[in-house]
Amino acid sequence: MRFAVRSSLEYDVKSPAVFILNVEAAALRRQRIIVESLSLNPAFPIERFADDEGGSRFIRVNASPGPFHVSYHAVVDVDMIDKAPESIQELPVGDLPLDIMPYLYPSRFCQSDLLGRFACREFGEIEPGHTRVTAICNWIHEHVDYVRGSSNSQTSAYDTMVMRAGVCRDFAHLGITFCRALNIPARFASGYAWQLDPPDFHAVFEAYLGGQWYLFDATQQAALQGLVRIGVGRDASDAAFATIYGDAEFKDMSVGINAVGGDAENEEPTTRAVSVA
Amino acid sequence: MRFAVRSSLEYDVKSPAVFILNVEAAALRRQRIIVESLSLNPAFPIERFADDEGGSRFIRVNASPGPFHVSYHAVVDVDMIDKAPESIQELPVGDLPLDIMPYLYPSRFCQSDLLGRFACREFGEIEPGHTRVTAICNWIHEHVDYVRGSSNSQTSAYDTMVMRAGVCRDFAHLGITFCRALNIPARFASGYAWQLDPPDFHAVFEAYLGGQWYLFDATQQAALQGLVRIGVGRDASDAAFATIYGDAEFKDMSVGINAVGGDAENEEPTTRAVSVA
């Protein structure tokens, strides 16, 4: 499918500040960028850094005081791997590629070392594989309320497990945590999410199954086949759309995504196993 | 039923220390002490303090350095209120006696302000009353593992909700927390527990229903009709068997309880609603 994505961020920079931005669609073999444009106003010089493994594209900007506006537009072709979920197996830890191992470890917002007993009790008996991770997503969807404002940037999976409320970021963190506790590598993913209402940056997660990173969305708020991936990382710490060092006031933001061509609007959220990586 | 209880505590006091001990059976209308003896060796003078409301009996001792041994024996008649659980209703908050209100508030180990969403989701639809608190106990018994050494004196209900393991103290704290989150007053209770194996001080909890404090034990390890109550309080902070101010090393402890007379040994744990208060 082809998507047009756009985002716009506005800040009032109070003193010289460094912005690490991660708003561009990832460049992946199965996610091809047809056209794109990033514009900064003022047109500060940028430095680029790409994470080879996950395709995340970071920009670093040294911004001077005053209004600062970042605008991004792109047209992206997404050609996801699309498989029958039942066919996709978990890999034993002993067979995982070694560079995948760090995605088994706990991270700032995903204390998988603390939720192991629960994860084993609740999901340990479920048939391993893609369907087990779907069962994790279903559990989260059923047991955690999606409530705007119920969490903040410090909320971790440990907290969400008790409080039972959160937003997409918290749902992703909890999913990652359960996966890792079950020895399934998992990572955080941000993206432009088609059909997400209201439009916003979305957070989902990826689990490493059968040699690939499959997408999962415990919020069930968007269609996974319409996820234009931006960044990945161990958790939200690694994949924020903007990390700011210095004093800048957030003023406004808008995000959008549209399917281009076809009769996409009638499409249902997929129940297939999908992957861009 | 009549019970003989005993406990023995041994310390090595390193420097002058104050002990607050709470090992004597509570003196209640329905829990009558037939004979008892408390002996301290050395025979330091003691000060007594009774909590009128809950019947807890505290002893304060100023201990000098050296070995310190506390020994308690008693024969106690327990004549519990024993009712059909279905008949016992919750009281609306507006009808609670006002001195019971503090048992609705969160405490050190029972953060009922944080578990409300979960409690309402899980137990909110259950018929209010004694059977709902039993449902809470059953949930804890099913979802939390009883594992010696899995928790410590700092573990709170918040932690147990995530970690899903604990001992009797943690089970009681979680039960109290769920009750308070549902506007059911609840308090911590310590006691000598008949049929508990291995013998030890036990921790259970009481919920205020229909005008009385009913006993509950989420561990299901002892027979509630054989609980000889010692102390009550908001949580374990208030009802420790020993709180020590100063430097004393714990050396050894033993606890025992036997039914006296009758053919008690064949008795099953009660499924009735029981109360000593």
Add this chain to the structure above:
Amino acid sequence: MRFAVRSSLEYDVKSPAVFILNVEAAALRRQRIIVESLSLNPAFPIERFADDEGGSRFIRVNASPGPFHVSYHAVVDVDMIDKAPESIQELPVGDLPLDIMPYLYPSRFCQSDLLGRFACREFGEIEPGHTRVTAICNWIHEHVDYVRGSSNSQTSAYDTMVMRAGVCRDFAHLGITFCRALNIPARFASGYAWQLDPPDFHAVFEAYLGGQWYLFDATQQAALQGLVRIGVGRDASDAAFATIYGDAEFKDMSVGINAVGGDAENEEPTTRAVSVA
């Protein structure tokens, strides 16, 4: 000194709700209420409950749906004990009145069991007594930033110790926690605070020294001699100005206090040891 105090609370009650209100000045031997008036609109019937020990006066109201307005006015004579701080000693735990002991225990927001090492390191070498508690207040004032919005109703002393920001409630909780960790009984106190700017309900704390409860304010934002005490308790859980069971939306609030007569406005915050209890 004589003070006129007033408060006004407005709610929109969505469904039948129970309010526990604690806005009336405490009736104490040294805090005499000259005139007062509490008005509820609608004029729901009220039940009263007074805490004999601390003088807190609670009102319980069963409110029906619709707008609900609570208004309180009083004129209060405050005749505080006023002593030289150096003369006031701590009592050894072995000499504390036994009903004071619970104020040594940790509570929901005051985890004194966890901050003992820090408290001993930082304050252990300071001369015991009123001046040591003043040193605690000074430490808090110097090391914690008073920042509106930096904490919430779930913030505990444990958090404040790390985050180093809070409001009056957090300052009081930290002060209480340090005191208890040093075996000084301490409790939370709410009040109308003369010279507090902007006017609001204030939170301070009391430490039990030399047989009396002395007032302390780590925020240093008001004059302690002008604190008209409302409620006391183990921590904010016990002394909220309003605890609501049911669904009611907070609409508005105003609080005021004025010195009546004299040339009070020129008065400096006291540096004496003061107590109303």
Add this chain to the structure above:
Amino acid sequence: MRFAVRSSLEYDVKSPAVFILNVEAAALRRQRIIVESLSLNPAFPIERFADDEGGSRFIRVNASPGPFHVSYHAVVDVDMIDKAPESIQELPVGDLPLDIMPYLYPSRFCQSDLLGRFACREFGEIEPGHTRVTAICNWIHEHVDYVRGSSNSQTSAYDTMVMRAGVCRDFAHLGITFCRALNIPARFASGYAWQLDPPDFHAVFEAYLGGQWYLFDATQQAALQGLVRIGVGRDASDAAFATIYGDAEFKDMSVGINAVGGDAENEEPTTRAVSVA
């Protein structure tokens, strides 16, 4: 300097288990391995994975049930960069190599997002550079007690900030957290530590200053010039000497390090800025 290092780990494997071991000295330009031998008994096949950036060398082993013994010996030449501390500057965030950025982010045990206010208050006014990180180490050494058994594998910098006790791992985590909060990249490092008494694996940390990773040890228990580095990572999650997936009982461990040749035993712990990377 030349060092002979050795370690021995013994397990009783209960069921097939995967071991990720990280006990070999890192192979770095300034840390050359002269001879080494790793022996496994039984001689299970191993897979190797090296972290190019930090030089950590991981081994993965699929172990069968039964006794399992890992033994490592090596002779290593350490030729550290050794500079005057005053000459080493911090880099502005805008000038950091982009692959270093992740070491600014919070991690499982290093919640730098929560300790920023404290770090700025305490260390914000200190002259930036190597001496500031030394000031951080000195603060930790002065304000945190080194107490065996006071922490566990779940203890984070957040906890250590309150509890003020820990072991080398906790000291390193706190140092890392303060650095990141001040926008200094920092990472966890494990190693064989010469002069550490009793001998054990040691945990220290590295801060990225002036284009290099400098070593710091807040415990002040070993001589940094005698640190033979094993692994690095965001925190202890990434650099455990053994991570086990499966059921294996730890039986015994020994660790040793000796300086080879020279009159090393008279050497004092260095006060220079040292780096192997």
